[in-house]
Amino acid sequence: MRLALYQPDIPPNVGTLLRLGACLGVPVDIIEPCGFPFGARDLKRAVMDYRDAADVTRHVSFQAFHKSIAGNRLVLLTTRVDAPYTEFTFTESDILMLGRESAGVPDDIHAIVDHRLVIPMVPGMRSINVAVSAAMVLGEALRQTAGFPKIGSLSETTGLV
Numbered sequence: 001m002r003l004a005l006y007q008p009d010i011p012p013n014v015g016t017l018l019r020l021g022a023c024l025g026v027p028v029d030i031i032e033p034c035g036f037p038f039g040a041r042d043l044k045r046a047v048m049d050y051r052d053a054a055d056v057t058r059h060v061s062f063q064a065f066h067k068s069i070a071g072n073r074l075v076l077l078t079t080r081v082d083a084p085y086t087e088f089t090f091t092e093s094d095i096l097m098l099g100r101e102s103a104g105v106p107d108d109i110h111a112i113v114d115h116r117l118v119i120p121m122v123p124g125m126r127s128i129n130v131a132v133s134a135a136m137v138l139g140e141a142l143r144q145t146a147g148f149p150k151i152g153s154l155s156e157t158t159g160l161v
């Protein structure tokens with residue numbers, strides 16, 4: 001399982017997602033251009049010292065990213081479909097892609113992904129925060145594929161939170 005962030009706009013969201021990936025052992029792909037310098041202070045504040053544990057790959061473009069994942073299913077989380085993620089069968093090699101906070105993904109990318117899933121919302125609500133969306137769906141995907149780290153396999157805690 002991997003997470004992919006399409007041209008993220010908001011540094012604290014990226015920091016939160018890198019921390020999530022570090023804690024769950026899930027690599028994160030960043031599809032550039034980001035809407036901020038990658039070393040932004042508020043990204044560092046959100047990722048804290050989990051940055052070194054995060055497995056991050058930055059791609060210069062969607063095309064470069066797409067080429068690098070050939071053979072894996074690209075699963076887009078989007079508000080524009082009516083296929084709930086709770087009814088989807090995930091596989092270990094799936095890549096869960098999140099759209100940019102301001103605009104999701106463009107139509108051409110929406111059209112070429114392998115699967116599109118929604119987190120069902122109350123009518124009239126626009127969208128859920130991107131990091132919260134990722135956490136919800138990643139949790140279900142890891143549960144289905146027995147992909148969570150094993151309890152007891154984690155290294156000793158540092159005393160930091």
Ligand SMILES: C[S@@+](CC[C@H](N)C(=O)[O-])C[C@H]1O[C@@H](n2cnc3c(N)ncnc32)[C@H](O)[C@@H]1O
Binds near residue numbers: 079101104120
């Ligand atoms: C703030 S939302 C972007 C909203 C944007 N207007 C759109 O239509 O995608 C950022 C990203 O979070 C994810 N997201 C937010 N709410 C979601 C939902 N209910 N179902 C699936 N993905 C969601 C999507 O990947 C989305 O592109």
